[in-house]
Amino acid sequence: DTAVSQTPKYLVTQMGNDKSIKCEQNLGHDTMYWYKQDSKKFLKIMFSYNNKELIINETVPNRFSPKSPDKAHLNLHINSLELGDSAVYFCASSQALAGPYEQYFGPGTRLTVT
Amino acid sequence: SQQGEEDPQALSIQEGENATMNCSYKTSINNLQWYRQNSGRGLVHLILIRSNEREKHSGRLRVTLDTSKKSSSLLITASRAADTASYFCAPDAGANNLFFGTGTRLTVIP
Numbered sequence: 001d002t003a004v005s006q007t008p009k010y011l012v013t014q015m016g017n018d019k020s021i022k023c024e025q026n027l028g029h030d031t032m033y034w035y036k037q038d039s040k041k042f043l044k045i046m047f048s049y050n051n052k053e054l055i056i057n058e059t060v061p062n063r064f065s066p067k068s069p070d071k072a073h074l075n076l077h078i079n080s081l082e083l084g085d086s087a088v089y090f091c092a093s094s095q096a097l098a099g100p101y102e103q104y105f106g107p108g109t110r111l112t113v114t
Numbered sequence: 115s116q117q118g119e120e121d122p123q124a125l126s127i128q129e130g131e132n133a134t135m136n137c138s139y140k141t142s143i144n145n146l147q148w149y150r151q152n153s154g155r156g157l158v159h160l161i162l163i164r165s166n167e168r169e170k171h172s173g174r175l176r177v178t179l180d181t182s183k184k185s186s187s188l189l190i191t192a193s194r195a196a197d198t199a200s201y202f203c204a205p206d207a208g209a210n211n212l213f214f215g216t217g218t219r220l221t222v223i224p
Contacts, residue, residue: 043214056211090156099210100145105156
């Protein structure tokens with residue numbers, strides 16, 4: 001059983017389009033995250049959610065909107081895609097917010113904007 | 115910034131040798147975690163060391179933490195080809211917020 005899953009694995013789209021990436025965890029965790037990894041492998045946290053409540057929004061353009069319909073899901077919607085949005089996006093989860101707890105990462109979604 | 119900065123950026127060693135990677139950070143932390151990333155995959159947690167700990171072991175891994183110098187090191191002993199991956203440190207200033215850097219790319223030559 002996959003602990004943290006993301007769909008799609010690859011996403012190729014044109015500038016200006018709107019796209020979504022879905023994430024699901026079956027670990028029963030309370031906290032979920034989105035990270036962006038650029039071409040230089042720099043991994044930066046974008047958002048964290050705890051029990052469906054937004055906790056962190058790390059200087060991310062408002063074109064990015066996370067949505068958590070329930071504790072097990074955290075989706076990422078991106079409006080008006082730009083070339084600079086090309087990256088690998090990782091979803092992760094941890095048992096709770098007040099840890100410390102290790103984070104479990106999904107396999108990533110490689111987004112290419114042309 | 116709060117992110118961890120790994121050094122060196124790349125490291126190439128022979129199988130059986132030890133590999134040491136260093137991490138520096140700039141803020142006070144509650145704990146620091148190390149993760150591994152195989153090419154094209156997600157990150158996998160290796161070890162967590164709390165701010166009141168100085169050293170921790172897990173199998174062939176040894177992590178040290180010096181909060182006065184704001185630095186940590188990860189030692190992998192008797193390396194194997196399967197250890198080839200990128201290694202990231204992630205300082206946690208609180209609330210499980212991890213600030214990764216760009217990692218150390220380790221290549222173990224069989």
